[in-house]
Amino acid sequence: MLESLAETPPGVRGLRATGVVVAADVAQALAAAQPDAAAGLVVVIDPDFDGYLAELMRGLAAAAAAPAPAFARVALVAPDDMLAEAGRHGGEVRLFPASRRAEALAYAAGKG
Secondary structure, three states: OEEEOOOOOOOEEEEEEOOOOOHHHHHHHHHHHOOOOOOEEEEEEOOOOOOOHHHHHHHHHHHHHOOOOOOOEEEEEEOHHHHHHHHOOOOOEEEEEHHHHHHHHHHHOOOO
């Protein structure tokens, strides 16, 4: 499931990935989060994430590559053991380990 992440800076939409996430969840959540002048998007993967990382990354890559109005910057915050797999899916998504969540939020806000 993808749910709204409350603690984001102005101009940044945040989503938390928990439990099972499939491609339809990604498309639906991104459509709901889409811009009202949002600079960036941050998706934080919780340790209990049990979804398909490939589908999540595919959806985020599509959001990063979409023409306007799309998110200018897309960041994924993941547990260390998922970073290598997330990196294999490519795209314009910047990856951050969980310990650098604040940096991911700054990046999405255009400050990093």
